[in-house]
Amino acid sequence: MKKHYAAVLVLSALGLPAAGLDKIDAEVKAITKSAILIDTHNDIPSFTVDGADIGNAPKNHTDIPRLKAGGVGAIFFSVYVSSKYVDGNHSANRALQMIDTVYTDILHRYPKDFSLALTAADIERAHRQHKIAGLLGIEGGHAIEDSPRLLRDYYRMGVRYMTLTHTNTNGWADSSGDINKPGVEHHNGLTPLGKDIIHEMNRLGMMVDISHVADKTFYDALETSQAPLIASHSACRAITNVPRNMTDDMIKALAQKGGVIQVNFYCNFISQKSADAPKDAPVRATLADVVAHIDHVRQIAGIDAIGIGTDFDGIECAPIGLDDVSKFPNLTRALLEKGYSPADIKKIYGGNTLRLMRQVEKVAAGLQH
């Protein structure tokens, strides 16, 4: 039997026409090349700050060879400030250390591979130059130590989004992470200072990120902000019932104002089985779970509301099939097989986030004085 004929037999036994597989293969390749895949939340700076080399980091989810294999076009590097720095007021110090590692250990160390991006147009320019656009997003509003002056400093240093809270409620916004914790002083959402900070972010052109926040904080931010919001790394509570995920009502309200939920890849946020498993017997989520969250957002809020925010290197468990930054072609294939068009996938991968960034820039331009 000829080899080709054997392959066709195997494929037809799997229910797949050989020509169909070739077609999907070609589409996956074309999308990997042409889409600008923007990951709005990657935590590799938490490792480069301690000496990891993004040029080759096999123990991590993220390094340059795998970013290239995965077709990643732009990354928001997370300037993550743990709540432990709140004690003794070290949050701003940590934020500055993290901003420095993005510049020194990533962008400036590998200038042939990365290009700093401050705007949507910068991302597109980097893509044309076959470089990965590098952006900065602060995770944890305590990084500004309750001062709009620090917010402005961070914007000048290139920070283009801020996640209003991490897992801790801060001086001006409630978090989902401690909302039921006794002894924590809560504000019922955003304080007047919190609303001022949203206005200042709008004026600067810094995206307001509502991942991690308490539900009431989300609704307050949505009402206060003149620009659309992002949920830089969030998933759907209707599928995985954890307080950190967004309800259908929140996702619809976000989308109605032009916002985007960038779907998180963390096992415990995308699979109820993973979330419910005991800590000593972890259960891994799969590629299919990520697709289920994407598809749920599409059904309730539409294709224009979906993005990608992996949380790679900020999570100890990534889904089987989306194990690291090189595996995005698996997601492309799964979405094509589910009936998503190449145009749909380009919106999910980057088009929606670029549209939102442009809107944030436009609102800021209108608010300058």
Ligand SMILES: [Zn+2]
């Ligand atoms: Zn996070």
